[in-house]
Amino acid sequence: QGRLLVCEGSSTTSEGRRVTRTEYNGRITVLADSFDGKPFNSPNDIVCKRDGSIWFTDPTFQANSDYEGHKVKQEQPFGVYRIDPANGKVSRVIDDLAGPNGLCFSPDEKTLYMVEGRAKPNGLIWAIAVNEDGTLGERRKHVEGLEYAAIDGIKCDESGNLWCGWGGNGNPKADLEKLDGVRVF
Known part of the structure; x- marks a missing residue:
């Protein structure tokens, strides 16, 4: 569709640890920033299937580390997630890999x-x-x-x-x- 999908691994502001899409007009749409009410660790890699579903990894590379000058608390296991194109629902599809x-x-x-x-x-x-x-x-x-x-x-x-x-x-x-x-x- 020509829009940019981004995994925002961590941030010193509340705007981080999320998956976003940059729209044609430059506006940022947050697609996912949590699962089961808890924030992601540090979304890292992303891919979109032809059916419109969005898949992304959420390792803990920046959680529990001061790599960016601050620590963020790990609240999720290592994970791989899928965003359903029909309803935007986020599902964890893998939770047993070390550092996806x-x-x-x-x-x-x-x-x-x-x-x-x-x-x-x-x-x-x-x-x-x-x-x-x-x-x-x-x-x-x-x-x-x-x-x-x-x-x-x-x-x-x-x-x-x-x-x-x-x-x-x-x-x-x-x-x-x-x-x-x-x-x-």
């Missing part, structure tokens, strides 16, 4: 690829079946990073190739032959 940090859909939108950035001992990318009604089905481990890999963000191109940031303590770490990966830097 990137998400995208396959070209046919039948698979959600989900980065688990704080999985131990290594970061993971999950492939999760997406049901017609927007619920999630079977989850399988798709990629496991090596040597404390830091996977950050993910996108899927029209051919189904996954692209993501990858590093670990400043050094890229991956078994590219096993992943069929291509280093592009």
Whole structure:
């Protein structure tokens, strides 16, 4: 639709920890700022399906930290949420991943690829079946990073190739032959 969706991770004002949309006229519309009456931790990554549903991650990257010069209290578990396009209802669709940090859909939108950035001992990318009604089905481990890999963000191109940031303590770490990966830097 040509409008900008934004995850606002944290703020020193009350305007933060929310998901917004910038309208054509520049006005900001708050799409979600809480779940079950509690504020989000630090919304981080966002994707929109063709059906208009909006999916976003809510890790605790800025909660319980003074990264931005102040601490915000963690009131939600790590989570992935879906905003229903028909009624704006927010649903938590995943609550058991450590540090959800990137998400995208396959070209046919039948698979959600989900980065688990704080999985131990290594970061993971999950492939999760997406049901017609927007619920999630079977989850399988798709990629496991090596040597404390830091996977950050993910996108899927029209051919189904996954692209993501990858590093670990400043050094890229991956078994590219096993992943069929291509280093592009």
